[in-house]
Amino acid sequence: MTVLIGYLRPHRRTLLIGLVLGLLGSAAGLATPLAAKEIIDSLGDGGFPGRPVAVLVGLVVVGTVISFRQWMMMATLAERIVYEARVSVVRRYFAARVGALTGRPTGELVTRATSDPALLHDAAASVVSLVTNVLGFLATLVLMAVLDPVLLGSTLLAVLLVGAVMVTLLPSIGRAQEAAQASIGELGGTLEGSIRAIRTVKASRAEERQSGRIVAAASEAFRHGLHAAHQAAKVWTVSWTGIQLAIIVILGLGAWRVELGLLEVSSLIAFLLYLFQLMGPATEITQNLTTLQAGMAAAARLRTIDELPTEDFTGPPPDSARPDAVLELRRVTARYAPDGPDAVHEIDLTIPRLGHTAVVGPSGAGKTTLFSLVLRFVEPTSGTLLLDGVPYGSHQVRSRFAYVEQETPLVPGTIRDNLRFTHPDATDEELAAALAAVRLTERVAALPQGLDTPLSATELSGGERQRVALARAVIRTPEVLLLDEATAQLDALTEQALQECVRAQSRTGAVVTIAHRLSTVLDADRIVVLEAGRVRAQGTHAQLLETDDLYRRLVEALRIATPRPLTPAR
Numbered sequence: 001m002t003v004l005i006g007y008l009r010p011h012r013r014t015l016l017i018g019l020v021l022g023l024l025g026s027a028a029g030l031a032t033p034l035a036a037k038e039i040i041d042s043l044g045d046g047g048f049p050g051r052p053v054a055v056l057v058g059l060v061v062v063g064t065v066i067s068f069r070q071w072m073m074m075a076t077l078a079e080r081i082v083y084e085a086r087v088s089v090v091r092r093y094f095a096a097r098v099g100a101l102t103g104r105p106t107g108e109l110v111t112r113a114t115s116d117p118a119l120l121h122d123a124a125a126s127v128v129s130l131v132t133n134v135l136g137f138l139a140t141l142v143l144m145a146v147l148d149p150v151l152l153g154s155t156l157l158a159v160l161l162v163g164a165v166m167v168t169l170l171p172s173i174g175r176a177q178e179a180a181q182a183s184i185g186e187l188g189g190t191l192e193g194s195i196r197a198i199r200t201v202k203a204s205r206a207e208e209r210q211s212g213r214i215v216a217a218a219s220e221a222f223r224h225g226l227h228a229a230h231q232a233a234k235v236w237t238v239s240w241t242g243i244q245l246a247i248i249v250i251l252g253l254g255a256w257r258v259e260l261g262l263l264e265v266s267s268l269i270a271f272l273l274y275l276f277q278l279m280g281p282a283t284e285i286t287q288n289l290t291t292l293q294a295g296m297a298a299a300a301r302l303r304t305i306d307e308l309p310t311e312d313f314t315g316p317p318p319d320s321a322r323p324d325a326v327l328e329l330r331r332v333t334a335r336y337a338p339d340g341p342d343a344v345h346e347i348d349l350t351i352p353r354l355g356h357t358a359v360v361g362p363s364g365a366g367k368t369t370l371f372s373l374v375l376r377f378v379e380p381t382s383g384t385l386l387l388d389g390v391p392y393g394s395h396q397v398r399s400r401f402a403y404v405e406q407e408t409p410l411v412p413g414t415i416r417d418n419l420r421f422t423h424p425d426a427t428d429e430e431l432a433a434a435l436a437a438v439r440l441t442e443r444v445a446a447l448p449q450g451l452d453t454p455l456s457a458t459e460l461s462g463g464e465r466q467r468v469a470l471a472r473a474v475i476r477t478p479e480v481l482l483l484d485e486a487t488a489q490l491d492a493l494t495e496q497a498l499q500e501c502v503r504a505q506s507r508t509g510a511v512v513t514i515a516h517r518l519s520t521v522l523d524a525d526r527i528v529v530l531e532a533g534r535v536r537a538q539g540t541h542a543q544l545l546e547t548d549d550l551y552r553r554l555v556e557a558l559r560i561a562t563p564r565p566l567t568p569a570r
């Protein structure tokens with residue numbers, strides 16, 4: 001509840017106005033049976049009861065206008081709260097540390113931004129509605145007591161019965177709704193992952209298995225949803241029946257009391273009108289409480305997003321001293337889990353301002369972790385990273401790097417959107433130069449919409465997509481180009497285009513590649529060999545071939561993968 005209140009607090013003024021309007025609307029509603037009683041009482045006097053009828057019509061009109069205003073206000077507020085929750089989730093995602101996001105299924109994160117805020121919608125309106133309804137309910141009871149305390153006694157019995165059922169069933173509705181949403185989150189996670197890997201799923205003939213897993217989550221959601229709906233149906237039925245029974249009892253009891261002369265007919269009618277009015281708040285309170293349960297569960301899940309650790313955006317930018325090394329790592333250690341093993345251990349490494357450094361090492365040696373450290377996706381547990389000789393911690397320095405990921409390096413949108421992703425103000429000339437650098441000019445020109453071709457619409461090959469990603473990275477020569485090479489085989493043209501582009505970059509800036517191809521190591525000015533999170537050796541290809549066993553074995557493996565001579569290319 002406190003979490004939900006957190007979302008409502010900024011709107012307390014609107015909520016208060018909504019509450020006041022709600023109470024005024026209820027007051028108008030409450031006065032109508034009394035006006036009706038007055039009309040009935042004046043029936044014997046002869047003539048048309050003009051004044052009481054006018055009062056009654058006035059009350060109806062005022063009540064309607066107030067209720068309409070209140071409805072509009074609350075509906076707007078509910079939409080606004082959903083919008084704000086979505087905005088806050090989305091902003092939080094992009095401010096969060098990479099590890100905090102990659103540790104959770106993407107589909108689940110998407111559910112947090114799409115369906116959970118929608119549940120806050122009704123909960124927000126329910127809070128006001130609940131207060132007005134409870135107050136309206138109590139006020140109706142008071143007025144009924146004024147009319148006839150005996151009849152009220154039997155009404156209260158029905159109210160107590162309904163109350164007891166609600167107290168028993170409502171918590172389990174909340175739990176079931178929470179479980180249903182959790183299953184929907186799981187469904188989203190598995191579905192997203194499976195669609196992403198749809199080729200593998202089909203090639204492995206795992207369609208049935210995967211859809212089975214997703215359907216299992218869907219049926220869990222169904223089961224919990226059904227449970228919640230059934231419980232809600234019970235609550236509603238009991239509330240309705242309770243009130244219906246009360247009406248019958250009161251009608252009988254009331255008629256008897258009228259007979260005995262203890263009650264006026266007009267009071268009995270007014271009392272019955274109140275009883276009918278009581279049904280409104282009673283059922284609405286039931287509805288409000290069930291909606292609130294769902295809203296509170298959603299708010300609690302949304303709160304977990306607020307707890308995602310964010311990146312530290314503070315810290316001084318590096319000053320303009322320009323030592324020979326653009327990047328330096330001093331005894332840098334990092335691990336992914338606080339009590340886990342070191343992913344890299346006391347790495348000492350210097351990246352010169354110009355030239356091409358290739359990083360090689362067996363799987364799990366820490367190559368990706370090294371890039372993640374440099375880009376501050378991962379924070380070191382000890383040691384220092386220096387840019388231009390100055391320790392850096394701010395993400396602002398990312399503007400000085402360009403990074404080409406190994407997998408999914410393109411973002412949704414057109415080719416132009418992708419090329420301009422890092423520099424939205426890049427000119428058409430710059431785009432053309434970058435495309436030329438990766439030898440994509442003709443390919444893109446041949447597309448019907450050219451640069452404006454949506455990437456989803458084109459079947460660019462894996463190699464071409466890699467080249468678009470590289471073109472994006474070299475739009476404005478970055479100081480440090482970090483390139484995680486694709487492990488997949490590339491066609492000769494792509495390989496040559498990439499190689500030439502990297503070579504050109506290394507003449508004006510630093511290029512660091514995680515090398516998966518023989519041509520890359522042959523082309524590099526220096527090579528760093530990582531093993532089990534440590535720098536094992538550094539040197540040129542020729543030096544390392546002479547001195548390092550592991551390097552010889554790695555190169556041999558690369559040579560088998562890409563048959564090329566073992567001589568440097570330049």
Ligand SMILES: Nc1ncnc2c1ncn2[C@@H]1O[C@H](COP(=O)(O)OP(=O)(O)OP(=O)(O)O)[C@@H](O)[C@H]1O
Nearest residue numbers: 336337342343361362363364365366367368369370
């Ligand atoms: N997100 C993560 N959570 C926990 N441990 C991780 C994570 N990413 C990497 N590791 C661990 O850190 C170590 C270094 O991994 P890293 O991915 O940096 O190696 P790599 O050299 O890039 O391997 P590969 O060539 O297979 O991509 C490995 O032991 C790996 O299991």
